[in-house]
Amino acid sequence: MYDILKKRFLAPDICLMEVLAPRIASSAKPGQFLIVRVSEVGERIPLTICDYNPLAGSVTIVTQQVGASSRRICALEEGDAFVDFAGPLGVPSAFIHEEDEALKQKKYLFIAGGLGTAPVYPQVKYLHEKGAHVEVIIGAKTKDLVIMEEEMRQVAKEVYVCTDDGSYGFKGLVTEKMKELLDAGHTYDQAVAIGPMIMMKFVTLSAKEYDLPLTVSLNTLMVDGTGMCGACRVTVGGQTKFACVDGPEFDAYQVNFDEAMRRQGMYKTQEADADHKCRIGLKNG
Amino acid sequence: MAKIQANRIPVRSQDPAERVKNFEEVSYGYNTEEAVLEAARCIQCKNPRCVAGCPVSIQIPQFIKAIVEGNMESAATIIAADSSLPAVCGRVCPQEVQCEGACIMGIKHEPISIGKLERYVADWAKENQFSTAEKVPSNGKKVAVVGSGPAGLACATDLARAGCDVTVFEALHKPGGVLVYGIPEFRLPKEDVVEYEIGQLQKMGVTIETNVVVGRTVTVDQLFEEGFHAVFIGSGAGLPKFLNIPGENLNGVVSANEFLTRSNLMAAYDPESETPIYVGRKVVVVGGGNVAMDAARTALRLGAEVVVAYRRTEKEMPARIEEVHHAKEEGVVFQLLTNPTAVLGNERGWVTGLQCVQMELGEPDESGRRRPVEIPDSTFDISCDVVIIALGTDSNPLIGRTTPGLEMNKYNGIVADENGVTSREGVFAGGDVVTGAATVILAMGAGRKAAKSILEFLKIGIL
Numbered sequence: 001m002y003d004i005l006k007k008r009f010l011a012p013d014i015c016l017m018e019v020l021a022p023r024i025a026s027s028a029k030p031g032q033f034l035i036v037r038v039s040e041v042g043e044r045i046p047l048t049i050c051d052y053n054p055l056a057g058s059v060t061i062v063t064q065q066v067g068a069s070s071r072r073i074c075a076l077e078e079g080d081a082f083v084d085f086a087g088p089l090g091v092p093s094a095f096i097h098e099e100d101e102a103l104k105q106k107k108y109l110f111i112a113g114g115l116g117t118a119p120v121y122p123q124v125k126y127l128h129e130k131g132a133h134v135e136v137i138i139g140a141k142t143k144d145l146v147i148m149e150e151e152m153r154q155v156a157k158e159v160y161v162c163t164d165d166g167s168y169g170f171k172g173l174v175t176e177k178m179k180e181l182l183d184a185g186h187t188y189d190q191a192v193a194i195g196p197m198i199m200m201k202f203v204t205l206s207a208k209e210y211d212l213p214l215t216v217s218l219n220t221l222m223v224d225g226t227g228m229c230g231a232c233r234v235t236v237g238g239q240t241k242f243a244c245v246d247g248p249e250f251d252a253y254q255v256n257f258d259e260a261m262r263r264q265g266m267y268k269t270q271e272a273d274a275d276h277k278c279r280i281g282l283k284n285g
Numbered sequence: 286m287a288k289i290q291a292n293r294i295p296v297r298s299q300d301p302a303e304r305v306k307n308f309e310e311v312s313y314g315y316n317t318e319e320a321v322l323e324a325a326r327c328i329q330c331k332n333p334r335c336v337a338g339c340p341v342s343i344q345i346p347q348f349i350k351a352i353v354e355g356n357m358e359s360a361a362t363i364i365a366a367d368s369s370l371p372a373v374c375g376r377v378c379p380q381e382v383q384c385e386g387a388c389i390m391g392i393k394h395e396p397i398s399i400g401k402l403e404r405y406v407a408d409w410a411k412e413n414q415f416s417t418a419e420k421v422p423s424n425g426k427k428v429a430v431v432g433s434g435p436a437g438l439a440c441a442t443d444l445a446r447a448g449c450d451v452t453v454f455e456a457l458h459k460p461g462g463v464l465v466y467g468i469p470e471f472r473l474p475k476e477d478v479v480e481y482e483i484g485q486l487q488k489m490g491v492t493i494e495t496n497v498v499v500g501r502t503v504t505v506d507q508l509f510e511e512g513f514h515a516v517f518i519g520s521g522a523g524l525p526k527f528l529n530i531p532g533e534n535l536n537g538v539v540s541a542n543e544f545l546t547r548s549n550l551m552a553a554y555d556p557e558s559e560t561p562i563y564v565g566r567k568v569v570v571v572g573g574g575n576v577a578m579d580a581a582r583t584a585l586r587l588g589a590e591v592v593v594a595y596r597r598t599e600k601e602m603p604a605r606i607e608e609v610h611h612a613k614e615e616g617v618v619f620q621l622l623t624n625p626t627a628v629l630g631n632e633r634g635w636v637t638g639l640q641c642v643q644m645e646l647g648e649p650d651e652s653g654r655r656r657p658v659e660i661p662d663s664t665f666d667i668s669c670d671v672v673i674i675a676l677g678t679d680s681n682p683l684i685g686r687t688t689p690g691l692e693m694n695k696y697n698g699i700v701a702d703e704n705g706v707t708s709r710e711g712v713f714a715g716g717d718v719v720t721g722a723a724t725v726i727l728a729m730g731a732g733r734k735a736a737k738s739i740l741e742f743l744k745i746g747i748l
Contacts, residue, residue, distance in 0.1 A: 023502050032501075037458060043551070043559045044458070069559060084458040086496035223551065223560075226456050226498055227681055228466070228523040229543035233534060240527065240534065245683070259534055262634040266536045267561040 002036075002085035005058055007078050010147040013065040014115065015074045016050065021085045022057030024049075029096055030123040031217065031249050034059070034087025035225045038072045042083065045069050046222045046244075048119035048194075049088060050148075059085075062118035062147070089225045090248045093123055094215070095190075104131040109181070109188040109212075110156075111137045111174050111203050113195020117148050119217060120194050121155075128155040135188070136160070137177050139195070143168035174199065175206045182210045190215065193252065197264060201257035214252035218243045221264060234260050291394035294323040296401050301614040305585050308470045308554055311611055312376075315398075320405040324352035327397050330389055335399060338387030340730030341439070343367045345384055345399055352402060361410040364403060365417040369442035369486065370435065370729065372411065372478045373464060375404025378726045379605045411481055420490040424448035426743045429513040431499045431684065434462020435725040436519030436716025438486060439732030440739075444517075445489040447740050452513075454497040459550060462521055464725070466550040467542070469579050471586070472608075475549075500683035505691070505712060515711045515739045518699060519732055522717035524679040528571065532628030533674075537565065537636030541572070541580040541675035548583050564589040565670030569639050571595075571625055572675030573602035578609060580673045581617045591617045592667060596624040596644050596657045620667065622646075622657065628672055638668040678722045688712070696721060705735025713739055 006018040024034060028049050035044045051060035063073045076082070095103065108127055112120040117138050127134050135158040140146045142165050152159050161169030162177045170177050174195075191214045193203040200216040207214045220232040220243040227245035234243055237254035241247065297313040298304075304311055315323060327349045335345045344363050351360035364371045380386070380400035388396035410416065426449050430437045433455040441451045459465050464479045473479060487493065497503060499520070508516050525540035527533055544562070547553040551560035568584040570577050573595035581591045593612070595602060598621050602609060613619070622644040629638040643663035646655035682697035692700040692708035698721060701707045701714040715731030717723055 023497065027502055041552070041555075041557050041559055084496050086456070086458065086498060086502070088501055089498065223543060223546050224457060224466075226523070227683070228525070229546050230525050230527070230540040231543050233527075235534060240529075242524075259634075262536060263534065267563060 001081035001083065003081045004076055004078055007076070010062065011145050013074070014062060014145070014147055015065075016060060016062050017073075017076070018058045018060050019082060019085060020057055021059045024059050024085065024087050025052045025057045026054040028052040028059060028088040029092035030126045031093030031096075031119075032088035032090045033119070033225075033248060034061070034085060034089060035222070036061070036073065036082050036086075037084035038069070038076065039083055042072065043069050044084075044223060044225065045073065046089075046219070046225055048217075048219075049122060050118040051122055051125070062115060064115045086225070089244060091246070093126075093192075093249060095123075095127065100130050103127065106189045107133040107135075107187065109135050109137070109178070109186075109191040111139070111178060111191065111193040111195070111199075113139045113174060113193075113199040114141070114145065115147075116195030116199075116217075117152070120192070121148055121151060123192065124152060125155045133157055135181075135186075137162060137174050137181075139163075139174035139177075139199070141165065173202075175202050178203065179206055182212070188212060192216075197257060197261045200252065201261070204252040204255070204257065208253065215249050216252040216255060217248045218250060218255070218260060219248070220260065221266060231266075234263070289328070289390075289394065290326045293326070293395045293398050294319045296398070301616070304471065305615045308586060310474050311471050314408060315401050315405045317405075317409075320352055320402055321355065323398050324349045324402055326390065327353075328390065334387040334389060335384040335397075338383045340383065340726045341367045341733055343384075343403070348406060349397070349399075349402060352406065357406060357409045357413070358415055360406045361415055362417055364406055368729070369439055370482050370725075371403050372407035372482055373435070373473060374726055374729070375400050375402075375407055376473050376478070377468060379724055381606055383726065411477070416485060416488065418485040418488040420488070421446060421448045423450055424745055426450065426515070426745065427452070427513045428739060428743075429454060429508045429516045430519065431505075431516065432456075432462055432519040432521055432716075432718075433460035433483070433493060434464065434519060434521050434716065434728065436521070436718075436728035436732035436735075437462070437517065438483065439729035440517045440519060440715065440736045441491050442486060442489070443733055443736035444739060445486070445491050447736075447745055449740075449743070449745070451490075452492045452494060454499050454503075455493060455495045456498040456520075457550065458495050460493045460495060466546045467576065467579070469545065469549055469583050471582065472579065498683070500687040505684065505688040505709075509711065514743055515713065517705070517732070517735050517739060518684055518707075518712065518714040518718055519716045519728065520681055520684055520718045521728075522678040522680045522698075522722040524681055524697075525674065526676045526679060527674055528625060528676065530625060530627050532630055532636075535628050535630040535636050536634050537563070537630075537670055538628055538672045538674065539563075541570070541576045541673050542678065544580050544673050545576070545583065548587070554583070554587060562587065563671065566590060567669040568592070568671040568673060569594055569667055569669045570673045570675055571639075572677070573597065573604060574675060574677065575604045575608055576677075577675035578604045578612050578617075580675050582612055582615060584671070584673065585615055585617060589671070592620050592669070593617055594620045594623040594625060594639065594641060594667065596622065597646065597654065598622060601654045624657065624659065625672075626664065629666065636670050636672055638666045639672055640664060640666050678717075680718045680721065684718075701735075703734065704738040705731060706738055711742065713742075
């Protein structure tokens with residue numbers, strides 16, 4: 001069992017938890033994820049890692065209540081525990097292999113959409129500690145859903161907040177803010193976009209106009225998360241890759257986003273398929 | 286001398302029409318009376334060929350003799366000396382090509398049902414709470430076993446018997462490896478058989494730590510830093526192969542590993558489970574091995590109509606004869622000499638069918654099986670909404686890639702000799718991670734050999 005040490009809501013439906021998982025806390029690196037289970041009958045749920053503290057043995061995760069499984073996570077309280085907490089999974093971000101001297105010379109732009117702000121944080125923190133110049137665009141539907149702005153300001157040179165409704169910061173989409181920065185003459189060696197698949201697709205289309213190198217982190221369906229099932233397969237550069245062991249980060253320009261988005265819905269459409277009658281009484285999660 | 290009984294005592298099983306509606310075990314196994322009668326058929330060869338045919342060299346005639354004498358405790362003790370998973374092996378070993386395939390009775394008559402007798406003894410021991418598992422005094426040596434599948438469990442058993450302090454690391458949330466995620470409940474009951482046998486191992490003092498992905502959560506080098514004196518790697522062959530044909534990423538195409546993991550490990554067939562599974566109305570399973578049979582029979586139980594497409598004939602199928610027989614009884618349709626060329630889909634990206642070509646058998650290939658050759662202009666479609674790919678699996682490269690100095694082969698497997706010795710001192714390996722996908726019992730055999738090598742490496746006398 002993995003105890004929940006702290007819990008707080010960052011937004012009405014988004015909660016942050018610090019979980020006691022010493023092995024993961026000391027091995028996690030930027031770009032990786034983990035898998036949790038809430039109960040003995042629970043699904044294996046992949047989650048991004050928001051922070052880790054090897055000394056305290058704790059790992060921070062951020063969850064948004066969107067479906068049955070994420071609601072079960074957010075219903076847990078301090079003192080409760082996860083049945084399973086496995087990781088870190090996936091390949092760490094490529095920049096961890098770069099020399100400190102090289103990183104000091106580099107400028108990064110992160111584009112974080114909604115909950116994607118959480119996995120962006122440890123990457124920005126790592127780069128900041130290495131002396132890199134990092135700017136972050138955080139996008140959300142509305143002011144209440146902007147998360148981790150203060151934490152991000154501690155580690156980023158610049159933080160630009162965008163809201164779709166203009167209730168806070170720049171009114172508009174992250175792609176518009178990104179274009180504004182690039183048109184104003186800002187230059188970056190590398191951009192990283194993490195957020196909903198549709199956002200990453202449009203960031204990719206926009207970044208291409210500026211020849212901006214771009215990495216995306218794919219949140220595909222997964223079961224085991226260790227390369228065993230292939231539920232997470234995506235087409236990258238015309239080849240099938242497993243997001244769990246070959247990713248989750250890929251060169252954005254090589255990713256077939258339309259296929260990836262369609263595959264995300266594989267189990268959602270089970271019930272929507274009007275003429276399909278489930279004969280074994282399955283309910284959608 | 287008693288008269289030779291030419292034919293086996295038949296084993297009772299669930300009626301096919303009933304069992305396709307449930308996940309209960311298909312074969313009931315022998316009762317005591319049947320087991321004693323079957324055991325009495327054994328002619329007790331002086332030079333038993335069956336023992337040589339068994340990858341873990343169980344003293345088969347001896348345990349069979351004990352059954353005839355009604356001494357089940359003795360039978361269980363004889364088997365336990367060589368096998369830590371008798372209830373598993375009695376159910377899933379390919380006996381027809383091992384012990385039973387070598388049985389001298391098989392030349393003129395039917396071979397002894399050695400597998401069913403092994404299962405009988407193991408089930409008897411459980412029902413009667415007879416156990417040989419005990420904790421022996423520690424020899425002070427710590428060994429890490431990576432992977433809790435058949436190779437790891439067999440290795441851990443022998444090490445624990447010799448007094449080693451053994452910790453088994455498992456990546457998933459339940460121990461058992463392929464016994465838990467791969468083989469379905471109707472063939473290998475999880476709670477009654479797998480969990481029970483793993484429990485016996487824990488009684489011997491073996492610690493099992495789940496949710497540890499060696500290579501990510503902790504590396505092999507870090508295990509040595511933690512104080513382990515040797516490491517055994519039995520991480521299996523878990524990466525599914527695909528066909529690499531057009532349409533393979535359509536919604537509705539899954540690997541057998543995904544389909545079976547959802548149904549077995551995550552118990553998606555149980556309405557209580559929160560993990561979804563999709564079977565549609567008609568499923569085509571591609572492949573002819575045990576995994577293909579397991580996927581087909583699982584899909585059948587989940588309510589689908591099922592076709593198995595295999596590119597050679599039934600004779601070349603790698604599946605156990607019993608599995609093919611059971612699949613046919615249950616209504617799985619076999620479409621043989623059939624090779625898929627593309628998965629067909631609709632405009633929304635969902636599977637609508639499988640395009641195939643008809644094959645014929647040509648000259649034998651390096652495996653000795655006749656190579657399937659495409660018949661020109663023989664393309665045809667099978668309509669379906671789910672395609673399950675069961676073409677085998679590759680080794681997981683993670684541990685090899687994160688362990689400096691550990692030699693790997695071109696298939697991402699770990700290079701180890703027949704005693705499980707690798708290129709890294711103190712690191713041993715066995716099972717599918719070395720050989721590629723094989724059987725439970727071969728992995729167990731490899732685990733035992735590696736345990737012997739580890740004990741030699743640690744300079745501990747063999748029991």
